[in-house]
Amino acid sequence: MNILQLLGSVEIGLIYALVAIGVYISYRIIDFPDLTVDGTFTLGAAVASSLIIANIDPLIATLMSIFAGALAGMVTGYLNVRWKILGLLAGILTMTALYSINLRVMGKPNITIIEDATIFGSQSVIIVSSIVVIIFIVLLVRLFSSEFGLAVRASGINPKVSNSYGINVATMKLFALAASNGIVALAGALFAQSQGFADISMGAGTIIVGLASLIIGEALLQPKAIITSLVACVIGSIVYRIAIALALNANSIGLQASDLSLITALLVAVTMILPKLKHR
């Protein structure tokens, strides 16, 4: 693996770190397996690219994509808390609906912004996305140590007790899902702008990547505090990308191009097993 490949992995890893952070908020903080993210990643990409094509400032376009993602997360939350639809199903419903909505937003399945100005300007993608990731980690750490944030965390750990303490569990869930999906949509917006195009199928498998990154990070760092958990998401996401980069190099030993997924899975599994062996 050469330095360019490593930088490429870090670049994609940093953007997907936001996905892992989003998944962390829904899956770990409020204990909600949220599949909406497959749709919101594309939604973020779609909203940002469409607005950029319409000559809207890239920064505003990116902020609008966060807003759109948050709205989608709230739909999932609303279906779940108001109508008691199973969380998994609520996410699937929103994700399915988002496919049509994303097509409406983009107008066609693939739009290109390769010649348009993006939020990255002439800056390196790694620097800009590092700054974005750091800003979000700082914001989230402050949020989750505030009184409101503690209430959100409590309602995830024990909804019944939280309710009896006067915490509105439903509102907390709605908020967490909005935050989670807003961050994932931001990742989609950044990804589309860094690559110069948005495609209707780009969100497929987002939840798997997010979850894998989260769990790799947790296996490596074994975090207790919120800040270490968030940092674990970033590290997990980058390690996941490095695993794919290594798998891409493995074809010189007689492996085929189609073996990519298998090798990636093996490398990820080994990464997660190794830290556990220390405790034997």
Added chain:
Amino acid sequence: MFKNFLMIIFSMILAISACGQESINSGGDKLLVINQFMSHPALDAVAQGVEEALRKRAAKVKIQLQNAQGNITNTVQIAKHQASQSPEVIVAIATPSVQSVAKARTNVKKTIIAFAAVTDPVAAGISKLENIIGVVDTPPINDLIDILLKALPDKKRVGIISNSGEINSIKIAEQFISYSTAKGLRVINMQISIGAQVKAAAEKLVSEVDVIFIPQDNIVVSAIDSVIQVAASQKVPVIGNDPSLVDKGLLFALGCDYFKIGVQLGDMIADRLENKKVEPNIQGSGIKEFRINEKMAVILGLDSQILKGASK
């Protein structure tokens, strides 16, 4: 013990992966990498065609293929990975691959991008890039409609089942509608987005149209059997622009031959590697393939000789 064993395995994978780089750059052959978006008969055929053409031209290249298995993020990572090897040529097959490769290319002067299986390079934003060659697979839709008019002159109502999630499918459907309406046909376009909707669309169409047209895409084609089954039960012919689907039960199809597109692109690459000019840098595919399913013609009570005559 187990821990040490795992550590050894892990470091072996790392070492092998790290060594992979060395062997690529050794030897005097030029490096050609292929970024293929997904496995699909048409896309596989392009890759084979490119390899075949380069082998025939005895071009001194080492070919490395990576397949993103339909995942855009992997496509992007593969593009970055391949660009970092500073190859002479990056072959990108299908639109997302070309877009990712265009962004990942680090040395614009040295590395040639060669693309295929892109229907509309202007909409994909790649037509004006520097140092790019490619073959556009614009399907011969107008010719197909002319054949339809000659072969089945009494069929005036056409139904389309297209995939709203794929740009090729939409473009082909649009072109089909504009030309066939100009020729006096009535067209109903059913758009679907998942495989499960295809059969329902076919069931609705058979009662309203005389012919069903299937544009080439991934979802409708994956459920082609159910369309054929529904249509054949009502004696409605199904036509398309992917000749490989004729064996599945299309009455006839006129389309691009993807293997030959690959060969054409391979020849263009060989020319560039021999420092010859390739003009124009983005070419159409001149070769069309027309195929008829004679068994289906019998089932529908049609004369396959008339069908064959209509293609001339």
